[in-house]
Amino acid sequence: MLAKERQSVILEMLQEKNIIRITDIVRQFDVSNETARRDLEAMQDQKLVKRIYGGAILLTPRFDEPRYPSRIALSYKEKAAIGQAAAALVHEGDTVYLDTGTTMLKVAENLKYMNNLVVVTNSLPIINELANSNVNVYVLGGRLNPDELCMCGKITVDASRKFFVDKAFLSAGGVTLTNGVTDYGEDDTSHRSIMLEQAEKVILAADNRKFGVNSFYFVCDLDKIDIVISDSRLSKEYIDKLRERKIDVILAEIDTDNNE
Secondary structure: OOHHHHHHHHHHHHHHHOEEEHHHHHHHHOOOHHHHHHHHHHHHHOOOEEEEOOEEEEOOOOOOOOOHHHHOOOOHHHHHHHHHHHHOOOOOOOEEEEOOOHHHHHHHHHHOOOOOOEEEEOEHHHHHHHOOOOOEEEEOOOEEEOOOOEEEOHHHHHHHOOOOEEEEEEOOOEEEOOOEEEEOOOOOOHHHHHHHHOEEEEEEEOOHHHEOOOOOEEEEOHHHOOEEEEEOOOOHHHHHHHHHOOOEEEEEOOOOOOOO
């Protein structure tokens, strides 16, 4: 298992218990004490954890999402699988809105080799990813949010009103059956609501750990969603409940190859 994949699992363990010991990591991954320490030190450098004697504690409160660069390693395999499954729904000639977030970046990575494709986005990493491709990119400008690496604010909202797309891909900080789709802040919510209304089809792409969690700020109800793409670890309860609501559910198979 690669270090970033191992650290992703460690972070998920921390989100459940808020504390982890070196011995827990050694036992879980069959690695040396030194490897476990290096993992925790790398995660501390990313401001995800605080090192304590013999282990680490979760630094970031559950309602406050880590900065964009720190999230890339989180649920890495799940996001890679979801990105591939999401891109498979896009066809040449489509117009597509890509939301912000690290899962959306994985979608963009799988779209960059397509021709005759239009992508609308306010995500700086996605803009950079598609800059040297054949994809026609339209940028929703505005004020730069340095934590999320996206444009936001009134200019972004005004720009979003000019675009109508075939497919809108939406990310999430949390998804529940009662409260729908939520995220960590209001900055990038208003323009998303407009893009969802102006899309022929809305596709939510979120890994399994987002389900059953309410984040800070409401984005939309589940009745706005046509398709949910998650990974094969999504609980059967959510799969069944989403399908009962006439939402198509696509489960991406996770690569289980543990070789370095």
